[in-house]
Amino acid sequence: MEPIYKKLAIVGEVGAGKTELIKTISEISPFATEERSSEDIGKEFTTVGIDYGRLTLGEDVALGLYGLPGQKRFSMLWEMVKSGLWGLLILVKYGEELNEEALNILLDFYKPEENDLPLVVGISHSENASEEDLDTLANRIERILLEHQVFSPITPVDPRNIESSLILLELFYSLSQNVEFSNAQEDCLGFDQGVGMNG
Numbered sequence: 012m013e014p015i016y017k018k019l020a021i022v023g024e025v026g027a028g029k030t031e032l033i034k035t036i037s038e039i040s041p042f043a044t045e046e047r048s049s050e051d052i053g054k055e056f057t058t059v060g061i062d063y064g065r066l067t068l069g070e071d072v073a074l075g076l077y078g079l080p081g082q083k084r085f086s087m088l089w090e091m092v093k094s095g096l097w098g099l100l101i102l103v104k105y106g107e108e109l110n111e112e113a114l115n116i117l118l119d120f121y122k123p124e125e126n127d128l129p130l131v132v133g134i135s136h137s138e139n140a141s142e143e144d145l146d147t148l149a150n151r152i153e154r155i156l157l158e159h160q161v162f163s164p165i166t167p168v169d170p171r172n173i174e175s176s177l178i179l180l181e182l183f184y185s186l187s188q189n190v191e192f193s194n195a196q197e198d199c200l201g202f203d204q205g206v207g208m209n210g
């Protein structure tokens with residue numbers, strides 16, 4: 012049997028942890044186009060282009076991991092991995108002002124609700140954040156998601172940590188089961204039951 016290939020896009024701002032997450036969970040040595048930053052972005056290396064990694068999910072299922080920069084000027088890279096996505100992970104960096112505009116642009120581009128695309132928002136760099144501050148940020152993100160009719164889990168993640176990173180993948184797994192279930196229901200019943208993702 013042909014192995015099934017699924018694609019997970021990981022999008023986020025500079026330093027959010029995209030490369031780190033892919034390094035943590037990929038089974039193959041990630042293909043990352045890292046270069047010394049020409050501007051002061053608070054770290055030495057930045058990804059120019061795409062990160063790529065891969066993970067086996069089951070006997071016949073492989074998951075391709077695509078790390079994509081969050082700025083709109085890179086939307087041609089977003090376009091490259093848009094079709095047939097299994098999931099979209101948006102990484103938001105705690106401790107920096109939330110870039111609402113960038114989040115809106117991403118949601119407008121991928122249209123998770125319209126495309127039945129499972130979405131998870133991971134808040135990185137949050138290991139020292141208080142629960143209260145995390146809640147405040149999560150509420151702001153949730154408000155934006157709701158403007159796009161999207162309900163999705165918003166959860167802290169530490170991309171350096173394998174357990175924390177794998178929890179995100181499990182979330183996608185259960186969300187994609189929900190989507191398949193709701194699609195099957197629509198097929199069977201011939202109408203939209205409104206069964207969607209929930210966080």
Ligand SMILES: Nc1nc2c(ncn2[C@@H]2O[C@H](COP(=O)(O)OP(=O)(O)OP(=O)(O)O)[C@@H](O)[C@H]2O)c(=O)[nH]1
Pocket residue numbers: 023024025026027028029030031032054056057058059080135136137138168169170171
């Ligand atoms: N403390 C802490 N460090 C993190 C976390 N996530 C990532 N880092 C670190 O932050 C730095 C930047 O992470 P990267 O993975 O390079 O970020 P990126 O999203 O790939 O950034 P660009 O390629 O520049 O867009 C690395 O040193 C990571 O190890 C986190 O949750 N907590």
Ligand SMILES: [Mg+2]
Pocket residue numbers: 029030031057058062078
């Ligand atoms: Mg990177």
